[in-house]
Amino acid sequence: DGGITQSPKYLFRKEGQNVTLSCEQNLNHDAMYWYRQDPGQGLRLIYYSQIVNDFQKGDIAEGYSVSREKKESFPLTVTSAQKNPTAFYLCASSIGQAANVLTFGAGSRLTVL
């Protein structure tokens, strides 16, 4: 079945460590997105990529980095510069280069100890 796979589902990190969240899709979608979800807040866009080897900052890109070396993969690195990284991270993709119907992964929950 086609879909988006995020891993790991749960991740614990010590302060000062970088961590990378994986996002893989087999839907042949062009665009991929990373969102952050915090309790009581709407999803906020971190980064998005419309085509391979290109990506754009979203509303809250500081302290994060991404790469898009393959169409299927869009990993997110949470760096030590992110001051409050504990959150639920969601990866999504869409056909074409615009955020029309989004398909979401199951999410990754990052906790900083």
Added chain:
Amino acid sequence: KQEVTQIPAALSVPEGENLVLNCSFTDSAIYNLQWFRQDPGKGLTSLLLIQSSQREQTSGRLNASLDKSSGRSTLYIAASQPGDSATYLCAALTGANNLFFGTGTRLTVIP
């Protein structure tokens, strides 16, 4: 900047009842309005997408309407079931990749 609001934050209804979830947005220049469902600890599932030129969309027991001029959308759920219990989020697309989400309405359907 687009702001999307969903009221109420939580709603409990008895099984079988029809219900309406509300979504309002501040910038009427939207491309589309989307409704999602999220189960606890899970990702989002797309329910309905209404293009800016449309007034409503229907899928099974779900009907979503859009009134751009007043900045409002509603999601109508008919004959609610316990399996409908989840958080429902709306999102307004402003620009090609600017999807602004509301904070959601947590629905509980009581058997």
